[in-house]
Amino acid sequence: MPAKTSDKTEIPDEDLGPVADETANSARRVVAAYATDADECRVLLSMLGIAPGDA
Known part of the structure; x- marks a missing residue:
């Protein structure tokens, strides 16, 4: 089965949250x-976005 492709792969920045420690x-x-x-x-x-020191 081929991989699903779509033009709508962008996630708005406001929908992203911080990753738990x-x-x-x-x-x-x-x-x-x-x-x-x-x-x-x-x-x-x-x-x-998880390099040591990134907040």
Whole structure:
């Protein structure tokens, strides 16, 4: 079955909320485990908005 595609993939900023600390910490551990190096980990965490120090 082909992947579902749509032009309506944008989520308005006002619909986004902060990620719970526990969820962000778990996501950081997963990203760190699969990143090939520290730079890749930093970039991925930044892209996800869960880099250490992000509020």
